[in-house]
Amino acid sequence: MATTTNNNTPQTEATIPGLQVCLAREEPVRLDCGIDLKNINVAYQTYGQLNESKSNAILICHALTGDHFVADVHPVTGKPGWWSELVGPGKTIDTDRFFVICSNILGGCMGTTGPKEINSETGKPWGLDFPGVTIADMVRVQARLIDHLGIDKLFAVLGGSMGGMQVLEWAAKFSDRVFAAIPIATEARHSAQNIAFHEVGRQAIMADPDWCGGDYLSHDIRPHRGLAVARMTAHITYLSQSALHRKFGRKLQERDVVSYGFDADFQVESYLRHQGITFVDRFDANSYLYTTRAMDYFDLAGDYDGALANAFRDTKTRFCVFSFTSDWLFPTKASREIVRALNAVAANVSFAEIESDKGHDAFLLHEPEFFRLMAGFIDGAAELHGLPRRED
């Protein structure tokens, strides 16, 4: 695989390992906001081997704060890849059989062009001069990457949450290039409640004086406090009430009595603070603003006269939609809307609601039933796509 190193790669953070390619050198990508973007760096990882007929490629789309380190140790946190339970040799997404691709999204902060990267025209970080991006824009760039890899048709596209939005976008706009689509714990349009939570996160970032109107990189500081609060708020929405209760209850943190102050008395506070503090090491505040905005703008039916079913008319893609019982951020109701739209065009769709008390986060965790169903769907689809069977 030819990997293009790009001279414009900024050195503002430790250099990130992995593959990188500069796309749209000749033909720019027309973004939804109307701007033509050229020379887009895309950071990505691949696992497994592309077969001769190039028919075994699976694209994984990552979520809001995910990245392309799906199944290998994360270069910043040192933790296992975010879907390493699911993806790997002999696993549900078996890298001995499939060629798995995951790229950092447009507007991201792990190597793909985004607000923290250098704008080659000014020689400075983009900051808020970076154009507003949408889920569709992210998918346009992914499609360029798939072109670059010489793949006409993906065997499968899968992802959860914002990754699921990209899956739906792929299935709607590039239906001929997707044999199977697996949108997980997602929705076809961002709800008012979810926009509201994102706005709280953005306001926390922008209220941090170190944000400097978005220009913090030029001042060599970071709005760590604002970004940490944004993460803390968001993290609550990823869990369920019962999961929080089971994990922490009202247990106190390294003390027997309350302090009558505002230190982290409770374990849950300490946990959230930890989540916030560790997040800022690996994520860029402006990227958080841009990416949450892209999710807010997502309304797939909007591109099809308000009728979601029209997005999937005449689709040949096989769908498998998953939701989780305790996910209140992207509830089953939202998945059912997708299923209803697919049924309305008699698309080939499977749908299962997985029993779990782990909230939205469940899609990232080892849920045996979820993995079993996913394996069944993938094996069934692989057989129809002429790919060899799983070896028992």
Next chain:
Amino acid sequence: MMMHESQRKSIRVDLQIIANMIEPGTRVLDVGCGSGTLLDYLVHFKQVDGRGIELSTEGVNACVSNGLSVIQGDANIDLKDYPDQAFDYVVLSQTLQAMNNPKAALEQLLRIGRHAIVSFPNFAHWRVRYHLGLRGRMPVSENLPYQWYETPNIHFCTIKDFAVLCKEMGIKVERSMSLDHEGSAIRRVDLTPFLANLFGEQAVFLLKG
């Protein structure tokens, strides 16, 4: 994970009768498909483009993990989402009597499908008549295993009742069979309606709207 070939070959006789009514290579929707036995058979032996709807989580999980296209849903609610004539056959196997509105369901089946195949337990079987007529009790048998207070079957009918309803609704009965629960004593309802209604524990109807 995939089902064994030998398991596939020996499906229940009533399912086999349904399968025999379906032309190979067609589009089939199995409403209330359970763990997918019929659907799996049809996909593999009749090369149908098969889909299912199933209410129970266990059923859906069994189907999807076996590579079948099945959604978790409620036939009482979700049938209306499908477009007109989207399938060649819509199968409703042993489910009609558990539906909120069987008549509306029949209309939906024939709106969605060119044909509908409906199977149901016959409440006029002689053993049911004996339970009710002589013993004065609601029947409980291998075929109808529930007590009255726990049964999901809220709309029992007889073979005759069903035939009358089809006539009222202007539905054409293309084929109709009665059989006992072991699948023997198969009768054509149109040729021997009285015997079918007395000795058939269940019936399978192939309908056209």
